Amino acid sequence: MILLQVIVGGLLLGAVYALFSSGLTLIWGMMNFINFAHGEFVMLGMYAALLVVLYLGGGPVGFGAAAALALFLLGVAVYAALIRHVVRGPMLSQILSTFGLALLLRYTAFFIFSANFVSLPQTSLAGTLNIGGIFLPVAQLVAGAVAITLTVALHLLLTRTTIGSRLLAVAEDRSAAMLMGIRPDRMQALAWGLSAGAAGVAGALLATAYPWSPSVGETFGLIAFVTVALGGFGSVLGSLYAGLIIGLIEAVSAYWLGAIYKDIVVYGLFVALLWLRPQGLMGKA
Amino acid sequence: MIKIAPKGAGLCLLAAALLLFPFLFPDPFYQDIGVAFLLAAISASAWNIVGGYAGQVSVGHAMFFGLGAYAPLLFYTLFGWPPLAAIPVGILLSVALAVLIGLPTFRLSGHYFSMATIAVAELIRIFFGTWALVGGAIGLQGPAVARGWWDLTFRGDLAYYYIFLAVLGLLLFVTYEVGRRRFGFYLRAIKASERAARSLGVPVRLTKLKALALSAAFTSAAGSLYAVKTGFIDPDSGFGILVSVQMVIVAALGGAGTLFGPLVGALILVPLQSAANTWFGGGGSGLTFIIYGGIIVLIARFEPGGLLDLWRRLVPRLRRRAHAA
Numbered sequence: 293m294i295l296l297q298v299i300v301g302g303l304l305l306g307a308v309y310a311l312f313s314s315g316l317t318l319i320w321g322m323m324n325f326i327n328f329a330h331g332e333f334v335m336l337g338m339y340a341a342l343l344v345v346l347y348l349g350g351g352p353v354g355f356g357a358a359a360a361l362a363l364f365l366l367g368v369a370v371y372a373a374l375i376r377h378v379v380r381g382p383m384l385s386q387i388l389s390t391f392g393l394a395l396l397l398r399y400t401a402f403f404i405f406s407a408n409f410v411s412l413p414q415t416s417l418a419g420t421l422n423i424g425g426i427f428l429p430v431a432q433l434v435a436g437a438v439a440i441t442l443t444v445a446l447h448l449l450l451t452r453t454t455i456g457s458r459l460l461a462v463a464e465d466r467s468a469a470m471l472m473g474i475r476p477d478r479m480q481a482l483a484w485g486l487s488a489g490a491a492g493v494a495g496a497l498l499a500t501a502y503p504w505s506p507s508v509g510e511t512f513g514l515i516a517f518v519t520v521a522l523g524g525f526g527s528v529l530g531s532l533y534a535g536l537i538i539g540l541i542e543a544v545s546a547y548w549l550g551a552i553y554k555d556i557v558v559y560g561l562f563v564a565l566l567w568l569r570p571q572g573l574m575g576k577a
Numbered sequence: 578m579i580k581i582a583p584k585g586a587g588l589c590l591l592a593a594a595l596l597l598f599p600f601l602f603p604d605p606f607y608q609d610i611g612v613a614f615l616l617a618a619i620s621a622s623a624w625n626i627v628g629g630y631a632g633q634v635s636v637g638h639a640m641f642f643g644l645g646a647y648a649p650l651l652f653y654t655l656f657g658w659p660p661l662a663a664i665p666v667g668i669l670l671s672v673a674l675a676v677l678i679g680l681p682t683f684r685l686s687g688h689y690f691s692m693a694t695i696a697v698a699e700l701i702r703i704f705f706g707t708w709a710l711v712g713g714a715i716g717l718q719g720p721a722v723a724r725g726w727w728d729l730t731f732r733g734d735l736a737y738y739y740i741f742l743a744v745l746g747l748l749l750f751v752t753y754e755v756g757r758r759r760f761g762f763y764l765r766a767i768k769a770s771e772r773a774a775r776s777l778g779v780p781v782r783l784t785k786l787k788a789l790a791l792s793a794a795f796t797s798a799a800g801s802l803y804a805v806k807t808g809f810i811d812p813d814s815g816f817g818i819l820v821s822v823q824m825v826i827v828a829a830l831g832g833a834g835t836l837f838g839p840l841v842g843a844l845i846l847v848p849l850q851s852a853a854n855t856w857f858g859g860g861g862s863g864l865t866f867i868i869y870g871g872i873i874v875l876i877a878r879f880e881p882g883g884l885l886d887l888w889r890r891l892v893p894r895l896r897r898r899a900h901a902a
Contacts, residue, residue: 326688385881392873399866559700
């Protein structure tokens with residue numbers, strides 16, 4: 293019974309991993325670009341939720357939407373001010389731009405919020421449900437369900453709507469898309485907004501269930517790398533499966549080996565993937 | 578490759594300044610900064626071979642630095658080996674690790690290499706933190722009192738200063754030779770365009786692998802020097818992400834892919850860091866990394882060539898203006 297509880301808890305956390313990783317994979321698919329600050333976007337989403345709860349009040353829907361909007365705007369701003377200028381530059385600029393941004397955001401958060409762990413004050417999601425002998429915090433259940441829904445929604449947005457077609461057209465062939473009357477710059481700004489927005493919501497969802505400090509950005513950033521590598525670069529659906537798998541592996545290895553070893557198992561999986569299947573589970577070579 | 582390598586006179590001046598520095602500034606405070614400067618310059622120059630010349634941006638070079646740092650203290654703790662004897666072991670381990678990482682990742686795009694390096698460095702850091710043999714989270718200590726010169730345990734900074742300076746000299750010589758030879762031209766061709774280089778018959782993967790191995794060897798040596806100087810190592814000071822950051826920012830600020838870029842970067846950043854620590858006290862380190870992040874972003878956005886490149890473009894313009902006046 294305990295193992296079953298661990299598995300369900302891992303899958304629910306994995307769903308949130310899937311949501312923020314889908315943002316990272318979207319940017320990779322769009323522009324062959326890895327955002328090293330993605331984990332910091334998740335971390336900022338958590339603090340955005342906290343600030344809204346502390347100073348504006350409102351329920352989970354309110355702070356969730358606020359975190360999404362704040363990070364969407366941040367994503368667009370980062371694209372307009374930084375990424376747009378480095379994306380066709382040398383490799384050094386591409387990698388250093390978001391790597392530097394990650395440091396800037398992480399240590400600014402340390403400076404403002406201090407290194408202490410914080411958690412959201414009691415929300416309406418407090419309490420525990422007993423489902424056939426498995427005890428699950430409501431917050432985790434809601435976070436997992438919302439995360440899966442949003443990840444699938446992002447997948448549908450990309451594959452079933454005009455906006456999605458435009459985004460994919462720019463990803464496929466920038467100049468051809470331009471000839472079709474699509475503005476690549478706008479589409480890429482939108483992709484950055486969606487990507488950071490997904491990270492922001494995921495952060496708000498995590499904040500309802502877990503305590504955190506500014507250093508979680510690094511952990512979540514690495515988890516997003518592993519998820520994207522497992523699911524295949526550029527595949528939102530792939531990152532959904534991969535997120536669930538990684539949540540599961542993490543929970544089970546923490547249960548069997550102890551909490552400190554779960555990161556070793558997850559990063560070890562990444563190294564194994566590098567060797568055995570660098571294109572990911574669903575990715576094309 | 579345009580160089581403003583201080584040719585002839587400039588080079589002699591630089592060498593003389595570095596050789597005489599401890600006598601011009603005998604104060605221990607300045608000697609400490611001098612040693613820190615040399616260590617930062619060595620690490621960044623080592624990173625520069627693969628990150629700058631070959632354009633393969635590693636953000637996890639701490640893995641080689643950490644291996645190099647742990648080797649002398651580990652073999653001293655376990656078997657009482659003199660640290661000097663274990664430095665080559667650290668170098669061998671680092672080269673093996675470099676090959677292990679380079680083989681799979683160099684088949685893929687450059688971003689993949691960066692992600693892999695950061696993940697592997699973190700993996701090793703966490704692993705060392707849980708491994709009792711290497712001291713776990715507490716770390717390892719070196720000999721408290723030297724049994725002989727081979728323990729590399731000296732009082733004061735002077736001996737370390739000249740050892741570090743010799744290693745830096747060797748590294749700069751190797752880098753200069755690399756830049757001049759066919760291997761160096763291969764590296765630059767790969768950096769400019771991997772596909773074009775391959776179509777012209779450059780053995781791309783082998784060249785990248787060699788560059789990474791060479792870079793790993795010197796980074797490992799830098800780690801060993803750090804460990805024998807400090808006499809202490811733990812997972813964060815060996816494998817922490819900030820160790821990697823320091824190498825990247827020092828090289829990129831001065832000019833990645835240039836011989837003297839890392840020296841220029843270290844010359845600016847090391848005194849800046851020590852000044853920040855003096856001004857802001859303990860809280861200064863956090864602020865230092867905010868500034869580091871900001872500098873990295875600004876370099877990436879405006880001056881990917883670093884300060885040396887900026888200087889190269891500014892000097893002719895100023896000269897022209899002076900002529901016109």
